[in-house]
Amino acid sequence: MTIERIQHIVEGRLSPKRFAHTLGVVDMAKRLANHYGVRVDQAEMAALLHDAMKECSLEAMQDMVQQAQIPVDKEMLSNGALLHGPAGAAYAKLELHIQDESICEAIRVHTLGSTHMSVLDKIIFLADYIEPNRDFPGVEELRTLAFQDLNAAVVQAYDGTIRHLLDQGLSIHVDTIQGRNSVLLERSEV
Ligand SMILES: [Fe+2]
Numbered sequence: 001m002t003i004e005r006i007q008h009i010v011e012g013r014l015s016p017k018r019f020a021h022t023l024g025v026v027d028m029a030k031r032l033a034n035h036y037g038v039r040v041d042q043a044e045m046a047a048l049l050h051d052a053m054k055e056c057s058l059e060a061m062q063d064m065v066q067q068a069q070i071p072v073d074k075e076m077l078s079n080g081a082l083l084h085g086p087a088g089a090a091y092a093k094l095e096l097h098i099q100d101e102s103i104c105e106a107i108r109v110h111t112l113g114s115t116h117m118s119v120l121d122k123i124i125f126l127a128d129y130i131e132p133n134r135d136f137p138g139v140e141e142l143r144t145l146a147f148q149d150l151n152a153a154v155v156q157a158y159d160g161t162i163r164h165l166l167d168q169g170l171s172i173h174v175d176t177i178q179g180r181n182s183v184l185l186e187r188s189e190v
């Protein structure tokens with residue numbers, strides 16, 4: 001399937017606002033991929049599909065991950081904000097026949113990250129956070145940092161997410177903590 005066809009399908013699944021966000025993630029992911037020497041076509045496809053299941057019911061997300069046998073824990077299974085990543089990866093595999101594992105993995109971990117993030121995973125995770133439609137204090141500085149030091153920018157994105165969750169009195173999934181720890185460790189090793 002062509003990227004144009006997939007863009008059309010995604011547009012039909014999302015509200016105008018979320019589709020605009022998705023195109024912003026595509027734009028940022030392509031720029032970062034180009035900068036860091038990652039395949040731009042993979043970044044474009046993963047970005048385009050990252051939120052493809054976000055506006056579906058929790059039940060539809062649960063069905064999708066179960067059909068694709070994507071392992072998720074109880075906490076993810078009961079929370080669409082966490083489950084839409086794995087569900088998006090499942091959708092890409094099952095419905096769009098995307099066989100590129102690195103694309104599916106980047107979609108799967110775009111919200112929480114993981115303990116073994118590839119450069120593509122980091123690019124999608126970060127592009128989601130700093131795409132051009134995002135507006136929060138410090139976003140411009142973080143966009144600049146993203147092109148200077150990818151790992152430092154990913155840690156800052158984690159920090160912002162964790163601060164927000166704390167401020168809102170929300171739970172923090174263990175993958176968020178472990179993902180941040182792993183990137184911190186990578187930084188100290190270079
Ligand atoms: Fe998302």
Ligand SMILES: [Fe+2]
Pocket residue numbers: 021025050051128
């Ligand atoms: Fe998103």
